[in-house]
Amino acid sequence: MDALILQLLNGMDKGAAYALIALGLTLIFGTLGVVNFAHGALFMIGAFCAVTMQRILSLSSTVIDETQKDFLGNPLKIEVPYVQSWFGDVAGAAIQDWSVPLSILLVIPVMLFVGWAMERGLIKHFYKRPHADQILVTFGLAIVIGEIIKAFYGANPIQTPSPAALTGSVDLGVGLGFEANTIIYSVWRIVYFFFAAFIIAAVFAFLQFTTFGMVVRAGMADRETVGMLGIDIDKRFTVMFGIAACVAGLAGMMYAPILSPHYNLGMDFLVLSFVVVVVGGMGSLPGAVLAGFVLGIVQSLSSMNEVKAIIPGIDQIIIYLVAIIILLTRPRGLMGRKGVMEE
């Protein structure tokens, strides 16, 4: 029982990550009708924003400290990070410690810009081209982004620790009436779950309750009519692309402490997120979220020892199996609309 709950938690957590990436992908597909194979790369850029923030905050100046001496009796040179010299030792150290959450300040402008540049510079020219061409050009872009990251940051994964206060784990089982030390869960993963839930809710609220969101939804349903009403729908869709990029970037940034960012991270997540989107139904936002959670939970449950004893290694292929079964029984995915990508 406790193992089951633990795996459910794991599944919710994984599902939150899948749902977040798939949400961004679906936003792009639903608004612009573009199949974006570079979405994993956007996720990766977000993760590397966290790395960059960490590096910026640890930029330091060399100060000669007269109070400390090395073994020859000379004054010791110590590296003092700028943040510590500006904000004082305690506050500076705290800022450094919280570099991952703080990189949100970097992620949002960077991702908005990247999204805008991508849409205006490249994808705009591909609306009228076949979907296969869109796949191909964004696939090429994903390779290029990955390689640029490799050129700047090297090929090795880079550790980006979460804040000390949110590292470690908590014993959730005690609160639920289980014995101590049965359900122990990483704090950062819980934070990630709530963060993802918040972002998903925010995106839905934005689309549902703002005028901008209403126009975008109308545009998703019938682009031409909205255009005829005198609304510059293209401009709004560009903004939505930026927002989708932001969602992917934020997902990547918060994922950095869980999985150390490396240049292939985008590619690793890409295939999975596509499977999630297709299972949810192309173009359906609730479908993407639902499919993310379903696949995350299914994957976690199948990685239980009891299941693995019957079929070894099932956890590695279960997602693809489920995807294949769902696509064959419900060809439009869980919540796909009629007429999307069906020519």
Next chain:
Amino acid sequence: MLGLNSRDFRLFLIVCALCVFAPILLNPFPVASSLGESFNAGYPALMQRFVIFGLLVIGFNILFGLTGYLSFGHAAFLGVGSFAAVWMFKLLSYNVVPAIILSVVVAGLFSVVIGYIALRRSGIYFSILTLAFAQMMYSIAFSDLVGKLFGTIVTNGETGLQVYNDDPQILMSEGSPTVPHLFGLEMNSAFTWKVGGWEFVFQNGYYLSAIFMILGFYLSIRIFRSPFGMMLRAIKSNQTRMSYTGLDTKPYMLAAFVISGMYAGLAGGLLAAMDPLTGAERMFWTASGEIVVMAILGGVGTLVGPVLGAGVIKYLENIVSKINDSILHNWFAFMPDWLENLMVTVIHPFIGKGWHLTLGLLFMAVVIFLPGGLMQLGEKIATLFGRKKKSDDAKSGATEPAE
């Protein structure tokens, strides 16, 4: 001749000639010269890759070029073929004939099953389904899940599959070679011809692969020109209308898928025959992506485009990743120092380990500006010089993949 019209026959002869004389043509520079070190490509390992990947992409082109169905999981069949071939080496002997036959058969069986399921959907869904199947097969091979299920070794997981001394090899007799061979003709033995500063290597393995590629190429011409090929093109241009006329498109699609899967299996078998070991990484989805890249770069839907694309990519991969900073400094030595250093700094990210960056940019450029690939570029240049070239190849070359 051979059931081809005169244009196709000429094309076929050119490809044959290129394959036969490749060891000479690809070694234009003397061995010892610096140009030879950088640009010569006439050594067996690379030439084998040219023809084997050429074969693979010819097969992929029958699916993508003719029907417009973009499969993102073709490397899976390549991997299956390789595994089948290595198993034949392990169980029977190092003779390549059973290995290659089995690799084609097994890849064919897999593509029947996968094709039957994946072809129920079209467009992007088909791409994702093939991708999902390929990733699933990769995971299975990488962790040897089938082997674990039955408590034995099937793909040998991360280590990769190879032939060991204690394998049964029941057809192995006393004097038979311990490397892949064709009835005694060892694949890796070669004849080296030295003329002046030049050195030309003619290797058995290369020629075996080249023969298979030529056969595959011939078959693909026949398919392109056959009523079957015409039917596939019709499906590409408008599948709905084909169904309205009362035609069941499914068998045609499945046939195309299986044929192209068998090509991939054959290529996998040949890869294993050249070097009798294989691993799951051959099936990873980026490998499938590479096949797509080759096809697009050469020109989808054209006859020679795929071979050209495979050759160009493999050649560039080899050459570009060999170049390093000191070679660049040599090249730009005639410039003033500051300019030389600037040039080297600018080019540095694109060479050596940055090969994939070059590949990505090249690929993007081709997709954006030249949807017909290098073949389209060739035609553009030809028309630029005033040659009125209206071939039926050109018509089929303009690809608009179906959704």
